[in-house]
Amino acid sequence: MRSDIELRTNFYITAVSVSARLSTVLKEAKNISLEAMNAKALVARAGENVRTFKPITDYMVELANDTIRLVEEINRESLLISKSSLISLRGNEAFGHFLKAKNLSKGALYQNSFSSALLAAEKDLQTFKQDLQKNVRMLNELLEEIETRMLAANVVTSTSRLEAATVSNLYRANFEAIVAKFETAAKNIRATVMECRKVLNGR
Amino acid sequence: MKTIKLYEGQFHEWIVFGRDPDKPSKIIDTNQFLIKTKHEAILLDPGGIELFSSMLASVVHFLPVDQITHLFASHQDPDIISSLGLWDKTLPHATLHAPWIWEGFLRHYGCNNITYSSIPDEGETLKFDGLELQFIPAHYMHSSGNFCVYDPISKILFSGDIGGGLNSLEDPMFVENFEAHIPQIKTFHQRWMPSERAKDKWLKRVRKLDIKYMCPQHGSIYEGDDVQKFLNWLDDLEVGTGLRV
Numbered sequence: 001m002r003s004d005i006e007l008r009t010n011f012y013i014t015a016v017s018v019s020a021r022l023s024t025v026l027k028e029a030k031n032i033s034l035e036a037m038n039a040k041a042l043v044a045r046a047g048e049n050v051r052t053f054k055p056i057t058d059y060m061v062e063l064a065n066d067t068i069r070l071v072e073e074i075n076r077e078s079l080l081i082s083k084s085s086l087i088s089l090r091g092n093e094a095f096g097h098f099l100k101a102k103n104l105s106k107g108a109l110y111q112n113s114f115s116s117a118l119l120a121a122e123k124d125l126q127t128f129k130q131d132l133q134k135n136v137r138m139l140n141e142l143l144e145e146i147e148t149r150m151l152a153a154n155v156v157t158s159t160s161r162l163e164a165a166t167v168s169n170l171y172r173a174n175f176e177a178i179v180a181k182f183e184t185a186a187k188n189i190r191a192t193v194m195e196c197r198k199v200l201n202g203r
Numbered sequence: 204m205k206t207i208k209l210y211e212g213q214f215h216e217w218i219v220f221g222r223d224p225d226k227p228s229k230i231i232d233t234n235q236f237l238i239k240t241k242h243e244a245i246l247l248d249p250g251g252i253e254l255f256s257s258m259l260a261s262v263v264h265f266l267p268v269d270q271i272t273h274l275f276a277s278h279q280d281p282d283i284i285s286s287l288g289l290w291d292k293t294l295p296h297a298t299l300h301a302p303w304i305w306e307g308f309l310r311h312y313g314c315n316n317i318t319y320s321s322i323p324d325e326g327e328t329l330k331f332d333g334l335e336l337q338f339i340p341a342h343y344m345h346s347s348g349n350f351c352v353y354d355p356i357s358k359i360l361f362s363g364d365i366g367g368g369l370n371s372l373e374d375p376m377f378v379e380n381f382e383a384h385i386p387q388i389k390t391f392h393q394r395w396m397p398s399e400r401a402k403d404k405w406l407k408r409v410r411k412l413d414i415k416y417m418c419p420q421h422g423s424i425y426e427g428d429d430v431q432k433f434l435n436w437l438d439d440l441e442v443g444t445g446l447r448v
Contacts, residue, residue, distance in 0.1 A: 090288075097256045097289055104225070104260030113267035114259060117293045 012089075015081035018139070018200055022071050022078075024192045025146070028185040029067035035185070036060035039178045046171045053167070053175065056160050060182060063153060067189065070146050077139045084135050088128040095121040139200060147193045153186035204257045206264070207376055209416060209424070210357040215240045215334050217359055218265060219418065222372050223257045232370060233282050234420055236361055238354070239266055240332035245273035246290075247352055247361050248283045248420050252312075255286040259293065268293060273331060274317070275338075276301040277363035278346030279308050283420065288313025300329060300338065302348030322350055339408060341365060343401035351409070358415035365405070366433055367391055367421030378423045381432045387422060389440070396442040406438055 039057040043050050098118040105111045164175035210217040221234040236247040276284040295316035303321035326338040339351040344365050352361040368387035378384045417425040425433050
């Protein structure tokens with residue numbers, strides 16, 4: 001993350017565009033949830049033969065639920081960024097107006113009479129920038145959390161593949177299809193999240 | 204920004220600010236008025252946000268900024284008062300006097316600290332530091348909630364958009380030749396002023412006043428006989444011409 005948050009007019013648009021991309025993540029998380037339910041049903045049907053698959057399906061459900069929760073948090077944070085970036089932008093403009101007035105009023109008898117307003121505008125601007133940086137940092141952390149979980153999902157996919165290879169022929173194809181869908185969903189989520197982080201930090 | 208002391212009496216002064224050379228070229232030029240008493244002051248139609256720096260820099264030549272205890276907005280347009288959010292940061296203890304119908308709208312410009320004092324439709328008198336200013340109704344001239352300000356001591360009528368024109372930075376601050384001035388104000392009044400009835404009512408009201416200077420928020424100031432010439436000219440003018448289409 002860039003530490004020097006530039007106050008550009010497109011910052012709030014960036015946050016909104018991150019938020020818009022999250023619909024893909026949400027869709028894929030719901031797919032994972034659906035596949036996890038399919039897997040659970042399959043495990044119940046297959047009985048003892050596939051009991052090692054149960055913790056995997058539990059993990060898939062947990063992963064889907066966590067991702068959906070994180071997306072909700074990211075949406076909230078994106079909204080906060082949109083708001084705080086607009087506030088910062090306004091604060092920046094206000095400070096600019098007071099600074100310009102200071103330059104224009106050189107030699108005026110009562111030039112110092114608006115010093116306190118100038119200082120307050122400068123202080124406000126610093127606070128607004130800090131708030132914005134905090135919001136951006138938080139959003140990055142949330143995106144990073146999803147990404148980390150998707151990396152873990154890769155490991156689970158490998159394990160699932162090995163497990164799928166050991167089950168009877170009757171169920172193997174079904175389990176392999178579930179694993180493949182899980183893998184695709186996780187990959188898509190990761191790609192979208194990486195894109196979001198790129199958009200957020202690459203301004 | 205051009206600054207002219209319009210009136211200097213025993214207890215108060217009128218100062219006009221206009222023709223800002225620093226303003227962006229595509230925004231309309233405006234006149235801002237400061238009435239200063241010994242301890243307090245009021246800014247009439249403080250102007251748009253683009254003018255704020257120039258205005259603030261100009262007024263501190265005359266008084267410490269916190270001496271401005273009142274602001275007045277004749278109506279809701281951005282060239283009148285879009286600087287409100289910045290004055291709100293500069294004068295947190297001031298009071299804004301503006302038409303009651305625009306309170307919810309004007310607050311969009313930012314009014315967190317300044318007190319909003321709603322002017323009723325029939326107008327009212329503002330008294331401070333020995334000065335009395337009359338808020339004269341001028342509804343639908345052009346805004347649906349609109350006031351002029353009359354000072355009976357200096358005999359100055361601040362007329363807001365009435366009498367204004369689409370002028371340039373080079374135009375004089377005072378009308379020098381009324382006939383020659385008409386082309387600058389004709390379209391503005393025909394197109395911006397919507398109602399014959401409102402025009403007649405306003406004319407009837409202001410003809411009762413003893414006016415030495417009529418000060419519009421755009422264009423040049425009318426002095427002496429030119430005030431009557433303007434009122435007569437407006438009386439004969441057809442307004443609301445946008446309805447022809």
